[in-house]
Amino acid sequence: MQQTKKVAVIMGSDSDLPVVSAAVKQLKEFGIPVEAHVMSAHRTPAQAMAFASNAKDNGFGVIIAAAGKAAHLAGVLAAHTTLPVIGIPIKSSTLDGLDALLATVQMPSGIPVATVAIDGAKNAAILAAQILALSDEGVAEKLTAMKKDMTEGVLKKDAALEGKLAAL
Template identity: 60%
Template structure:
């Protein structure tokens, strides 16, 4: 993440990865304040065993794109809502990458989806993780179905289809 102010958003990526049994690391690497640290982090990520990078940033949000320019690993960008343009500046900075420098981008403040996308990428080579992702999706589906049934039984008649 670009700064510790991104931590409340970015914890969700680590949370879902932990829930799925995927090891992850959480650190601060700023494209603007610590550019040499960013270069070192991105260039050595693969040799340190990292297989997917989730990079969250607000404002100008150059971190995901710069990291993607420095490594061949998949990079997932998380636009973090800032104080000026409600996260739109971050979203556009991350999604509008030049050809040849891909960054997968999730919705503003949606680090949980970034974690799920990273897990899906990793699951391509990990059958056990694939099964965990299927179980996760099944549990989400069952939860929605149970809520729908509960709503039908407990909701007032008017407005219900």
């Protein structure tokens, strides 16, 4: 039986943990091994480069990078690996995360970074799971179950709404 590849969750600062914790939690719910680290594109560029360069050999299948303000972390990691990198722009007090969004999404040709919404950690984890599910049937089954649960939840809300409207 194949072992599920790990997902790395790299945050530019420990202050990103309240947002990033949603990704870690979601990955754990899928049974995906996850490691989280603090690395800075600007303050620890050598460590970020070394991590990304060795990530595939170290059993990772996807890297999630969360950073705010001048959010270059995802791009730095993507420049040093062939693994998929998913960027989470983190909202800051300066420009409400727009600066991080633009820095994460505007990558040069050849260095793609998949980017989720500002503070979109849960979606980053789901996207990472979808990438791993291409070659991991266990993860694929968990995603299918999650989608089924979401559908059932919306259908229950719809039925409840119909009941409320009928009572008007």
